Amino acid sequence: MRPFQRYVVEDASQVGEARRAARLLAEELGFDEAAAGRLAIGITELGTNLVRHACGGALLLGVDGAAVQLLSLDRGPGMDVARCLGDGYSTGGTAGTGLGAVKRLADRFSAFSLPGCGAVIAARFGGVPVPTPGFSVAGVCLPAPGEQVSGDGWGLRAQDGRLLLMLADGLGHGPQAAEASDLALALFQRSPAASPAALLEDAHATMRSTRGAAVAVAAMAAAPAPLVLAGAGNIVGRLVSGISDRSLLTQPGTLGVQIRRLQDSAHDWPEHAILVLHSDGIVSRWSLAGAAGLLQCEPIVIAGWILRDHCRGRDDATVVVVRRH
Structure with missing residues (x-):
């Protein structure tokens, strides 16, 4: 994207x-x-x-x-x-x-x-959206001020009846950060790994040729299947509904530089909740409590609202929103 x-x-x-x-x-x-x-x-x-x-x-x-x-x-x-x-x-x-x-x-x-x-x-x-059966997905990615390319990137792929989502944030910003996130996303698209953690473990060695990236991968399937997440670095995940707001933790480290043994974590996906993944260009302590009705909107509008109100304004910033039907 x-x-x-x-x-x-x-x-x-x-x-x-x-x-x-x-x-x-x-x-x-x-x-x-x-x-x-x-x-x-x-x-x-x-x-x-x-x-x-x-x-x-x-x-x-x-x-x-x-x-x-x-x-x-x-x-x-x-x-x-x-x-x-x-x-x-x-x-x-x-x-x-x-x-x-x-x-x-x-x-x-x-x-x-x-x-x-x-x-x-x-x-x-123009154009017909790429179908994501069972889900509505949208994201907004902005380069850091003064940059034409973004060190952030995100992508989707279907595998074994699931939808996989990756968000990558190359260290720093500018062309070298973009090279790191681009490589992470390319490896994501062709990896045969069966789980988010295994996918990231497989990519780690190849990513050593770059400056490294914070990366998270979410595996999503139709209800009542849980959300499965693995990540290294400061990609933030939240499951947000009108009555709950749950943070999804990833592990410290940087893909391509240093990571611990990565693990998949499973999370119940409450009915009517949306998944939000974002890079550290967005402040981590945001809330939608004062925006009654926003959660019923299209994911692209929700992503735009979060970015508008919570972008740090000095780094690449990306918000991806997923609704499970």
Whole structure:
């Protein structure tokens, strides 16, 4: 999964930068003129909303397979999402068609907002999502400030009726950190190992050619099977629902540098709980207690909300959210 790029939008002139970047992505992915036009309109509408109604925010652009994923993040006054999606409703004296137009133009759309807490809006343009039967999975990865590549990375694979998820955080940031996480993910995709711990043990020796990475692997199957997790380093895992919040511990160490004997740990996955994995670019002591209703949203919106409110802002940062159906 490629990292997102962040475009601060505090005045109307900054929307154009995001739109030009999106045009390049559309050309790279082979969008036709109509599809590229829908993406451009989506960016213009969401960027204009940030300026007019939210007093600024940011647009995030990422590539997911053959699609462009667009996120709008703000900490403005918030909005009534259902009313704003209806044509003709406006709080700023406009025609009131912007948000509804974005929903119609996008291939997938979701949003969440609370009064006084801003909004997160996600719109996907083009491409069919890679199927993950039984699960909904989404992630947001941002490079460290000033970097074009991220030392974080994440990936999925299916094996023996399970879905495996890896999140890797190469030491430091920049190209060498990206090389470490890229190699960890490549080894993850081709490993024949039967468990998360064995998979990481197999990768350790090959990872010695890099600066090393903090890595966690989760193995997930349909309910009532438990979640099985193994990791080395400071990747944080949480199982969060409306009534529980359980931290999932991994072991100290750095894959490719020094690790102890890794072990798989099994965790009951409560009904309605989501799995959150994130790198240390996100503060570890976050809570969703003040965001009533967020857990019912699409994983991409939940990931965006966590990143918006809890990103340290000085390192690569990645959040991956999984919902089991």
